[in-house]
Amino acid sequence: MSTLDPLTCLLTTPRRRESLLHVADLPPVTGEHADWPDWADARLVAAYRARGVERPWAHQVEAANHIHAQRHTVIATATGSGKSLAIWLPTLTRILGHDRSAPTSLAALQRRPTALYLSPTKALAADQLAALGELLAAAPGAPGDRGLTRALHVTTCDGDTPREERDWARNHADVVLTNPDFLHFALLPGHERWTRLLRSLSVVVLDEAHAYRGVFGAHVALVLRRLLRLARDLGADPVVAAASATAGEPDLTLARLIGVGREAVAPVTRSTARQGRRRIALWEPAPLDSFEEADDEGLIDDDGERPWASPAPLEDLSGVPDDVPRRSAQAEVIDLLADLTRARVRTLAFVRSRAGVEAVAAATNERLAGGSRPVAEAEDPVRILEAGGRVPVAAYRGGYLPEERRTLEAALRDGRLGALATTNALELGIDVSGLDAVLLAGWPGTRVSFWQQAGRAGRAGSEGLAILVAGANPLDTYLAHHPEEILGQGVEVTTFDPSNPYVLGPHLCAAAAERPLTEADLPLFGLPDAGMLDALAARGLLRRLPGRLVLEPRPSRAAHRPRRPARHRRSRRPGGRGRERLRARHGRRGVGRRHGSPRRRVRAPGAQLRRRLTRGGRGDGPPSRRGPPERRRRWPRARTHTRRPGRARAPRGRRVPHERPLAPAGRAARGAAAGAVGTGHLGVRAGRGDQPGHVVRHPPAAALRGGRERRARPARAPAAHHGRVVVGGGRGAGRRARPCAG
Structure with missing residues (x-):
C-alpha cells in the first residue's frame, strides 16, 4: 500500500485540477465489538480467532442470533463489514452440533443438518469455498490434523462439476455451494436423488440479494419457493439468510423472494464495523485542445471533415462551454491508471465492456513502458504471474479460465500485480482487500452498482478513494455536476414481479412435476385463487386429480416425428452396420438386409419382387440428402x-x-x-x-x-x-x- 495520498498523485497539472469537480469525504467509523454468543461452537470460535478475529462486531452477533433463533434474516450493511461471519457462525455451529460419531443408525446420520449457499456467479461460490476451507483448516487440533475439514464437508456443485463430484455432494456434503441456475435445471428436477440434503436442510444462504431484480429476480424468487416447498414436504423447516451491501428495503426484498410476510424477516442494517476514511471524487475529462487530439479521439470523419468546429481554437467558440468535445472516459482512465500505478497505488479500473478492459490494460502497460513496446507484442500477464514475476497492469473479465482468475486475484492480494482493469465481474463480493483506489469509466447505471464498485477500495478498515470519470452521454455530465443525486440519495429498491404470468405459469408446471399442487400451495406462489391453475389445466398443461394437480405427461416426440415412406426405412443396430427394412405396401411385411449383414433372414414371398418393381427395375432409390452429389449414398443395385x-x-x-x-x-x-x-x-x-x-x-x-x-x-x-x-x-x-x- 502506498503512503502517498492517491488523489494528490493525480492533481499535478492545472487541467487535472479543473477536471476534478467534486470530492466528498466520508468520515471513518469506529467499530463496536461484542462477545461471542454462548451457543457458538468452541472449535469454530477458535478457528476465527486463529484467523485474526478476536471479537465479532455487534451487528454480526445480532444477525447470528436471529439465524440461530430460526428467523429469516437479511444483513444489509456496508461492504467489508463481515457479513459472511454472521451467516456461517450459526450455520456451521448447527451442523457441528450433530456429531457424526454420535448417531447409532443410518437414519439418524442422514438427519445431520445441511446448508445450501446460492450466489449469482460461480466465481463468488469458489471464493466462498476458499474462505471456508481456510477457516476450517485454521481450527486447532492434533499435530498433522486438518482442523475441522474432516468434521465438515463443504463443496461446490454447479454446471462445471464432474458427475463423480456431484454424486459425492449428494451423499456426503454438509454445505453445498451452488447458484440458482443449477438449482433450477439439475437439483429440483432430480430432487429424489437429493433427498438427504433436502430433508435435513436447515439454512439457505442467499448472497448478493440485490442482484436478483427484474425478470431474473422473478425467476429466482419462484425457484426459491419451489425449493422451500420440497424441503417442507420432506420434513425440513429451513431458514433463509440473505446478505447484501446495497439493497433498498432489504426486508421487503427477502420477503418477496421467499413468499412470506415482511414481518417474518429480521433486518440488520446498522453496520458497527470499523471503516477508514473514504473519498468519492467526480471527474470530468478536460476539453480537447487541438484537432490532433480530436483526431486521436475519433471526432474527425474519415474524409477529414470537422462537423463540430471551425479552424478557430476551441476556446474561442461561442456557446455553452460544456458543449465542447472532451476526451473520452476510457482515454482519461488510461492516464489516471498509469499515474496511480507509477505511484504504487493499488487500483481497480471498472470499464463497461470486455473489449474496453483489454484496451485499457494494454494501453496502460504501453504507456508505463514509454511506448517502446507495441501492444501486440506484450506478453501474457497470467503466464508471467504464474512464473512468479510482477506485472504492472492486467485485465480481468468474464471468459477467463478459473485458474487464470485465481492467479490474478492472488497476485493482486500479495502485491505482484499493481492494478487491474476489469468489468463488473469484480463488482460482487469477491474478497479483494488492500486496494487503495477505484476508477469508474462512466456511470455504471444504478446507485447499487456504483456503491458496490466504490466499496472495493478501503476494505478491512483502510482508507479508499473512488473516482467516477464521466462519459460523453448527458446523464454522466448531469451527475458529475449534481453530486447530491448520487451522495444524497439512497440506493434503489430491488424490483421484480413474481406474479408475472409469463414467468409464474412455467414454474407452476415445474412445481407440479416435482410434487402435486394442492390448494395449500396457492399462498406460497402468491395466488389468490386457483384461476391460473384452472387455465393451465384447460390448456392441457396440468391434469386435475382428486384434490391435487399434476403435470400432464407430454406425448412422445416419436408421435410427431414424420415417418419415412413405408417401402423403405433405415435403422441401425448397436455397434453394427446399417440395414434396410423393406415393407410391402399391402398386407404382409418383408424384411431384408443389405449385403454385409452378419446374419441372413428369409424375405417374405414377393418382397424382393415388389421392391424391384416399385423402383423401376433398377433398385435405385432416392439419393441421400447429405453430402455432395458425388458422395451421396444410393440404394444397392438389385440383382x-x-x-x-x-x-x-x-x-x-x-x-x-x-x-x-x-x-x-x-x-x-x-x-x-x-x-x-x-x-x-x-x-x-x-x-x-x-x-x-x-x-x-x-x-x-x-x-x-x-x-x-x-x-x-x-x-x-x-x-x-x-x-x-x-x-x-x-x-x-x-x-x-x-x-x-x-
Whole structure:
C-alpha cells in the first residue's frame, strides 16, 4: 500500500485540477465489538480467532442470533463489514452440533443438518469455498490434523462439476455451494436423488440479494419457493439468510423472494464495523485542445471533415462551454491508471465492456513502458504471474479460465500485480482487500452498482478513494455536476414481479412435476385463487386429480416425428452396420438386409419382387440428402437374371410348382438356367434337405428395367458333378450341393 495520498498523485497539472469537480469525504467509523454468543461452537470460535478475529462486531452477533433463533434474516450493511461471519457462525455451529460419531443408525446420520449457499456467479461460490476451507483448516487440533475439514464437508456443485463430484455432494456434503441456475435445471428436477440434503436442510444462504431484480429476480424468487416447498414436504423447516451491501428495503426484498410476510424477516442494517476514511471524487475529462487530439479521439470523419468546429481554437467558440468535445472516459482512465500505478497505488479500473478492459490494460502497460513496446507484442500477464514475476497492469473479465482468475486475484492480494482493469465481474463480493483506489469509466447505471464498485477500495478498515470519470452521454455530465443525486440519495429498491404470468405459469408446471399442487400451495406462489391453475389445466398443461394437480405427461416426440415412406426405412443396430427394412405396401411385411449383414433372414414371398418393381427395375432409390452429389449414398443395385449363374445367386422370386423335372447336367440345364430374355424364364434352384429342386419364375427383363432391354450375356452352365447341380458362385457358393430330383 502506498503512503502517498492517491488523489494528490493525480492533481499535478492545472487541467487535472479543473477536471476534478467534486470530492466528498466520508468520515471513518469506529467499530463496536461484542462477545461471542454462548451457543457458538468452541472449535469454530477458535478457528476465527486463529484467523485474526478476536471479537465479532455487534451487528454480526445480532444477525447470528436471529439465524440461530430460526428467523429469516437479511444483513444489509456496508461492504467489508463481515457479513459472511454472521451467516456461517450459526450455520456451521448447527451442523457441528450433530456429531457424526454420535448417531447409532443410518437414519439418524442422514438427519445431520445441511446448508445450501446460492450466489449469482460461480466465481463468488469458489471464493466462498476458499474462505471456508481456510477457516476450517485454521481450527486447532492434533499435530498433522486438518482442523475441522474432516468434521465438515463443504463443496461446490454447479454446471462445471464432474458427475463423480456431484454424486459425492449428494451423499456426503454438509454445505453445498451452488447458484440458482443449477438449482433450477439439475437439483429440483432430480430432487429424489437429493433427498438427504433436502430433508435435513436447515439454512439457505442467499448472497448478493440485490442482484436478483427484474425478470431474473422473478425467476429466482419462484425457484426459491419451489425449493422451500420440497424441503417442507420432506420434513425440513429451513431458514433463509440473505446478505447484501446495497439493497433498498432489504426486508421487503427477502420477503418477496421467499413468499412470506415482511414481518417474518429480521433486518440488520446498522453496520458497527470499523471503516477508514473514504473519498468519492467526480471527474470530468478536460476539453480537447487541438484537432490532433480530436483526431486521436475519433471526432474527425474519415474524409477529414470537422462537423463540430471551425479552424478557430476551441476556446474561442461561442456557446455553452460544456458543449465542447472532451476526451473520452476510457482515454482519461488510461492516464489516471498509469499515474496511480507509477505511484504504487493499488487500483481497480471498472470499464463497461470486455473489449474496453483489454484496451485499457494494454494501453496502460504501453504507456508505463514509454511506448517502446507495441501492444501486440506484450506478453501474457497470467503466464508471467504464474512464473512468479510482477506485472504492472492486467485485465480481468468474464471468459477467463478459473485458474487464470485465481492467479490474478492472488497476485493482486500479495502485491505482484499493481492494478487491474476489469468489468463488473469484480463488482460482487469477491474478497479483494488492500486496494487503495477505484476508477469508474462512466456511470455504471444504478446507485447499487456504483456503491458496490466504490466499496472495493478501503476494505478491512483502510482508507479508499473512488473516482467516477464521466462519459460523453448527458446523464454522466448531469451527475458529475449534481453530486447530491448520487451522495444524497439512497440506493434503489430491488424490483421484480413474481406474479408475472409469463414467468409464474412455467414454474407452476415445474412445481407440479416435482410434487402435486394442492390448494395449500396457492399462498406460497402468491395466488389468490386457483384461476391460473384452472387455465393451465384447460390448456392441457396440468391434469386435475382428486384434490391435487399434476403435470400432464407430454406425448412422445416419436408421435410427431414424420415417418419415412413405408417401402423403405433405415435403422441401425448397436455397434453394427446399417440395414434396410423393406415393407410391402399391402398386407404382409418383408424384411431384408443389405449385403454385409452378419446374419441372413428369409424375405417374405414377393418382397424382393415388389421392391424391384416399385423402383423401376433398377433398385435405385432416392439419393441421400447429405453430402455432395458425388458422395451421396444410393440404394444397392438389385440383382437381375442377366447375371451369370456362376457369379451370383439367382434372384429370389415367387416359387411355382415345377412343370417338368430338371435335366441332370448339360445343355438342357444350361438352357433352363439361361432362359429367354424377352418372355421371362425359369431359373434353377437347388433343393433343401429331402425336398426336391424347384423352379423360380422371373418377370421379363424389360419389365424389371421399366421397358429398357439389355443384351443377355452368355450364361455359363451349372457345374455338373456326379448327378448334382451347383447353382451360384456368390454368397452361397460354398454350400454343399443337394441332389436334384429328376
